[in-house]
Every structure is written in structure tokens, then in C-alpha cells.
Amino acid sequence: MPVIRRLPENLVNRIAAGEVVERPAAALKELVENAIDAGSTRIDIALKLGGLDGIEVTDDGCGMTPAEMALALERHATSKLPDEAIEQVVTLGFRGEALPSIASVSRMTLESRPRGAEGWRRVVDHGAVAEEGPAALPPGTRVRVEQVFAKVPARRKFLRTSRSEYAACHDVVRRLAMARPDVGFTLSNDGRRIFQVAPGEDLSTRVSRLVARELGDNSVSVDILRGPADAPIRLTGIAGLPTYNRGVADHQYLFVNGRPVKDRLLTGAVRGAYSDMLTRDRHAVLALFLDVPASEVDVNVHPAKTEVRFRDPAMVRGIIVSGLRNALSSGDKRSAQAPDPKAMGNWVSEINTPPKQPDSLQDNRSIFAGMGWQGRVDAPTPPIWRDTESAIFAENGFAPQAPAEEAIEQPGDATTFPMGVARGQIALTYIVAEAEGGLVIVDQHAAHERLTLERLRAAGAEDAMARSQALLMPDVVELDEADCDRIEEAADKLATLGLSVERFGPDAMLVRAVPAALKGADPQKLLRDIADDIAQSGDTLLLGERLDHVLATMACHGSVRAGRRLSVAEMNALLREMERTPRSGQCNHGRPTWVKLSMDDVEKLFGRK
Known part of the structure; x- marks a missing residue:
């Protein structure tokens, strides 16, 4: 009979890391969420080789004392649950496993300094404390993660290319930056700045800058309030016009209480709202922010907190469908604003060298063929113009064809x-x-x-x-x-x-x-x-x-x-x-x-x- 035994601490941390840190983008998500929960107004993210060689997150939040840093690196230790009411959580992260899990599969350098105190540094190498001591940095926290899965080769070999890992990291930061327009974000990869957004932007400007600049001109605002006065549900955001669509649903950004989610209920509601305005192979471009009372939603149904469960899913779906349709009913009389550049390029400017005066019908055919004309040139009609050049067109079948109507007042x-x-x-x-x-x-x-x-x-x-x-x-x-x-x-x-x-x-x-x-x-x-x-x-x-x-x-x-x-x-x-x-x-x-x-x-x- 197999013997039941208690697992060693380092193995427990690696198992927990498997739930939280399956790739560099997952570690980055946890670190940026911690920075947001710390009250930061600016967050700088620097990647090396798409996150495979290194991740660095620097914020100007509240910072931590040396004792708090040591406690933060222990499992199930958190400052985000003041009591046992886990269903009332309002922060992005709260499980208390992110930092120790990341530190167990990488070399992590944690530096932090509260305002009015000295800075401190603590280095953890794959679960073991390597060094610690004073550090010089402005108020806030800086976390550097290197050698991800270096001592877990079975996990390392399943990582994708640097380009794919960078794309995943980029998507994580972009979604979090959309959720918090009051916070400034800077993202760079291998020393090259990818984007920078300033704090205090309005929602429409922030989303348009991160998704596509033309989205602002091809979208409508969504703002709807439903439910009882003591526990209202609010839906805000911007929704792209149906004519501004994509071939994949990757440009639909959904948030619940400021948390980026990928939820089938929400995506199904979006599909239903656009059902009679888009074909099934086209998808809307939008960013929707749903604010729900904490008692009406469970955010702890997935280790990475990307899925949620609503107490009344039918009401949530109804709010999204009706909110989108009402917004589009008021704004979607507009069409796509700019003409297609390819179509504009098909316009032909005037010919610099005028065609020679034709001497015969055969010359007429050659001249008009050279101008790209595909019309009829061999069925003459009686002349309808007096001058010579107009007669050439009329005699060879180029008389304007249009209905004649009695002039009426416009x-x-x-x-x-x-x-x-x-x-x-x-x-x-x-x-x-x-x-x-x-x-x-x-x-x-x-x-x-x-x-x-x-x-x-x-x-x-x-x-x-x-x-x-x-x-x-x-x-x-x-x-x-x-x-x-x-x-x-x-x-x-x-x-x-x-x-x-x-x-x-x-x-x-x-x-x-x-x-x-x-x-x-x-x-x-x-x-x-x-x-x-x-x-x-x-x-x-x-x-x-x-x-x-x-x-x-x-x-x-x-x-x-x-x-x-x-x-x-x-x-x-x-x-x-x-x-x-x-x-x-x-x-x-x-x-x-x-x-x-x-x-x-x-x-x-x-x-x-």
C-alpha cells in the first residue's frame, strides 16, 4: 500500500508555480497586478528576449519594509484580504502565491522602499535566499525575474519562441493598461520602447491608443446602468461600428471590476448583440468594462483569475446585449469613415500628353484602348455635339447615357x-x-x-x-x-x-x-x-x-x-x-x-x- 507523506516545501512551491506561472506572460501579469494594487501611478515594464531572458517591473507604489518583503515571499501571505470575506475582494490579486511561486522557478531580485524609509533588496534563486541587503532606489518596488525555468528543463523546453512569448506579454500589459487609464504604463522589449501611455487619460483615448488609432473614429460610447440603487451594475466602454470589424475575435477586450477576463458568457453576449449586423466569420472590435457588486460575482474560480462566475448570468447577458444595441442604434448610422486607400489609388490622373487627333475609326479604338477604355467603339451614333472633338465621341458610341427628368426644386x-x-x-x-x-x-x-x-x-x-x-x-x-x-x-x-x-x-x-x-x-x-x-x-x-x-x-x-x-x-x-x-x-x-x-x-x- 503506498505511503502518504508530506511533500517538501520546494516541491510544493513548484507545484503552485505550475498553476500560476506556466509561461513568462503569466509571471508578468502577477507582477503588474501587484504593482497596480500597491497604488502605483506609473509602471515601467522591461522585457529581455520577449520575457524568456528577463522581466523587470518598476512601480512608484507604497513599497515594502524588509520584514514585509520576507513575508511576501512566503506562501499564502497577502495584504489584500484584511479579513476572511474572500468573496468581497476588490483587488486584482489576493491568493498570496504569486511571488513565492515565481521565485521557486527563477532567480528573483526584489527591491522595495517605502516613502520616508531606506530601500532593501532580497534575492531568491529558485526558492533559496541567495543574498539581501540595502538598496538604492526611489520610493516604490522593483522586481527583476531572470533564468525562468532554468532548473526545470521539462518546463523550459515547452516554452515557445521569443516572438510568441513577447506577443503574450504584450497582450497582458495592453489589457491591464486599458483597465486602468489612471495609471501610466511603459513597455519595452530588448531596449526598444513598444508603447507609453500617460496617466489620467480618458477611457476612449486609452483604448484607441492601445488597440488602433482609427477605432476612436469608428466606434460609439457605451454607458448603461441597471439593477437596484443599492447594488447597481454598470457597463461602460467603446464598441466598434459593425463596419469596422476583424476576422478574429482577438480584438474584443472584456473586463469585470477592472479585471481582464476571457469569459464565454460575455463573448456570447457580444456575439448576440452583433448577430444581425455581422456575418459569423467577422467579429466586432470593442472594449467593455462591467462593474458588478462583489457579492454578485465570484472571481476565484480560476488560478489565474481569468474566468468569473456571476450570480445572475441572464441579467448580465441582457445588460450587455441591450447596452450594445442601444449604443449602436444611436451611433451606427455612421459607416466606416475613411475610403479604402487601395480604392483611392485606382483613380487615374489626367494624361500629360494629349492624344493625337484621330484620322480614322481604327485610330479611335487605339486611343481609347490606351486610356483603359473597355467600351464600344464600333457602333456609331448620330452626332449630338457641334464641335469637332465632341463629335468624335458621339460618332463612336460615347454619348452620355442617363435618364432625363423634368427639373424639380431640390x-x-x-x-x-x-x-x-x-x-x-x-x-x-x-x-x-x-x-x-x-x-x-x-x-x-x-x-x-x-x-x-x-x-x-x-x-x-x-x-x-x-x-x-x-x-x-x-x-x-x-x-x-x-x-x-x-x-x-x-x-x-x-x-x-x-x-x-x-x-x-x-x-x-x-x-x-x-x-x-x-x-x-x-x-x-x-x-x-x-x-x-x-x-x-x-x-x-x-x-x-x-x-x-x-x-x-x-x-x-x-x-x-x-x-x-x-x-x-x-x-x-x-x-x-x-x-x-x-x-x-x-x-x-x-x-x-x-x-x-x-x-x-x-x-x-x-x-x-
Whole structure:
């Protein structure tokens, strides 16, 4: 029979280090969080070889005395829990294992100096104290970590390249810097400064500087307060317009009580909020900060504290979905602000050498082919201009093609309406309008598709779609018992969406009716997908998303198609409705419905600037 024995202290520390310090970025996260909890206003981070050869974190926080430094390097010692109310913790770190765990797998130099006292230094080499003594440094703390996993080769060989480890460290510091715009951060790698942000920046400026500078011009602010007055829940941050999106979800930054988290509930709520504005292969860019009373969230469910558990997850999800949709409804009439540089590069400036006077039709063909013209040159039409050069164009099929309309008084000038006044139509697809400060180009089908969808919603089409279509014979769907339990718990909510289900034994569900809009769907596949969605996100989003997809499809088929000629009055009516309709800046698939070409850009094309 195996003998039970107490593990030695150094092995215990290495086991704890395996939970906290799986790579340099994890050690860096703990050190920066300690610096923030110490009340620092400036934190400097220096990496060597992406953190593989060294990490140094310097702050101007409260500092520690020599006795406090010795105690901080012991396991389960912390200053962040004044009593036993662990559920009321408000600091970033509190487990009391970070410093001794890091010191057990590296050579750590800890230097600290409280204000009004002398500095002290303590060096720990892979768990053993190597030296200590006085140190000269300004008030605050400096921690230097070197030789990470040097004496743990089994762990060292699983580290990635310096480039990958640096990317992980960069992401850690960037997220913590977003969470605390009141603190200044400086990050450098191998002596090269990566970024520097000053303390006291507003949230939007800090996020835009760390994510992408153009995010500030292509986002809306989020600020919503919910819940009882004595324990409110607040959601703040900035959310990118649906037209400003990415192919991966790595640019979604989520925070709970100032703590960066990667939580499936929150990411699922973000996906639900953007469900009818982005295709499934595109992802929003945003930074959301959720402030929840400490009693309503458990932050101690993961050793690295990157996951949280909410007491009322449905309410949290509802706040995020409604907050994002309300913000986008007020701000997403805008589209992506800048025209594509590649598209702008396709503009051709005037030809410096004028073409020679053509002597024959064959010369006409060669001249226009040299100019990149792909039009018809061999079907002459009667001349419509008097001068010689115009006659050449008219005789060879280049007479302008445009509808003739009776002149009517315009409904206003270019400064009266945000979307401007329609001036024409290009390729029977794009509306060109003159607005204050530039030209607006509108994709008529994409714009009308969004307007139709919003009209359907306003008319209660979603409620109509949720009506049930009873099945002639109830369908029995066999599932795992756990999936049956999940669907049974959500049966009332599914019924409001038109799906009637009931339990049929321990591992089967009986489907009596499906939403009328999904009457052709396979009940078995539908229930399996819904069960998977509940297991992943904790709620029944999938059915609602499917109904949204059907509604969007109806809007697409009922919209003005590309290739339809519109009158000037119809163009202006479309522009006016876009100005009144929420989310009119993008179609139902996430593409922009309009772009604006500023007058500065136009004048640059003609060499005026």
C-alpha cells in the first residue's frame, strides 16, 4: 500500500508555480497586478528576449519594509484580504502565491522602499535566499525575474519562441493598461520602447491608443446602468461600428471590476448583440468594462483569475446585449469613415500628353484602348455635339447615357441633411449625393436592405415569426440526459420563440411545435444545436439568432435591387430614411451602406492640394 507523506516545501512551491506561472506572460501579469494594487501611478515594464531572458517591473507604489518583503515571499501571505470575506475582494490579486511561486522557478531580485524609509533588496534563486541587503532606489518596488525555468528543463523546453512569448506579454500589459487609464504604463522589449501611455487619460483615448488609432473614429460610447440603487451594475466602454470589424475575435477586450477576463458568457453576449449586423466569420472590435457588486460575482474560480462566475448570468447577458444595441442604434448610422486607400489609388490622373487627333475609326479604338477604355467603339451614333472633338465621341458610341427628368426644386441644399442631396446614380447601383464637406456614395441595395429589416422589426415581424407551427405528429428527439435537462429548464423561453418542447423520458425530448418561420427545419438538428448553444453560453441565443437570420433574408428579398433605376425623388427619400433609421450604417451582413469622400480628397485628386 503506498505511503502518504508530506511533500517538501520546494516541491510544493513548484507545484503552485505550475498553476500560476506556466509561461513568462503569466509571471508578468502577477507582477503588474501587484504593482497596480500597491497604488502605483506609473509602471515601467522591461522585457529581455520577449520575457524568456528577463522581466523587470518598476512601480512608484507604497513599497515594502524588509520584514514585509520576507513575508511576501512566503506562501499564502497577502495584504489584500484584511479579513476572511474572500468573496468581497476588490483587488486584482489576493491568493498570496504569486511571488513565492515565481521565485521557486527563477532567480528573483526584489527591491522595495517605502516613502520616508531606506530601500532593501532580497534575492531568491529558485526558492533559496541567495543574498539581501540595502538598496538604492526611489520610493516604490522593483522586481527583476531572470533564468525562468532554468532548473526545470521539462518546463523550459515547452516554452515557445521569443516572438510568441513577447506577443503574450504584450497582450497582458495592453489589457491591464486599458483597465486602468489612471495609471501610466511603459513597455519595452530588448531596449526598444513598444508603447507609453500617460496617466489620467480618458477611457476612449486609452483604448484607441492601445488597440488602433482609427477605432476612436469608428466606434460609439457605451454607458448603461441597471439593477437596484443599492447594488447597481454598470457597463461602460467603446464598441466598434459593425463596419469596422476583424476576422478574429482577438480584438474584443472584456473586463469585470477592472479585471481582464476571457469569459464565454460575455463573448456570447457580444456575439448576440452583433448577430444581425455581422456575418459569423467577422467579429466586432470593442472594449467593455462591467462593474458588478462583489457579492454578485465570484472571481476565484480560476488560478489565474481569468474566468468569473456571476450570480445572475441572464441579467448580465441582457445588460450587455441591450447596452450594445442601444449604443449602436444611436451611433451606427455612421459607416466606416475613411475610403479604402487601395480604392483611392485606382483613380487615374489626367494624361500629360494629349492624344493625337484621330484620322480614322481604327485610330479611335487605339486611343481609347490606351486610356483603359473597355467600351464600344464600333457602333456609331448620330452626332449630338457641334464641335469637332465632341463629335468624335458621339460618332463612336460615347454619348452620355442617363435618364432625363423634368427639373424639380431640390428639397434642400447640401448642408441641410447629414446624408446630403442626391445628384445622380452610377451603374444603377450607387447613389451619389452632395453633403456638407464632401460626396456621399450609397449602395442602394445594402441601404434599403437595412431599412426594410428595421421596418419589419418595428411592425412586429419578430413576434409574427415566433408563432408556432404545430407538427402533425410530435417528433421525439433523443439527446444526452444533461442536454435534456438544459432544454427542459429553457422550455418556457423557447415557447415564447415558438418552439414547444416537453420532457419525454430521461434522455429524450418531445417537439410539438416549431416557429412558423422555421417550419421546414429538422427538429432533431434544431434541438441538438440549441442544446450545444446552451451548454456553451448558458442561454438560448441560437434560436433567436436563427429567427433574426430568417428576418434578414426576408428583408434582403424585399429590398431595392442593384440594377434598378431610381428617380431623384426616390434617391432623396432613401437618404432621408437612412438618416432616421438606427443601424443604417451597415447592411444585414456587416458591409457598409455608404462611404464619404471628403472635399480634401477630391481636391487632392485634381492637384488642388
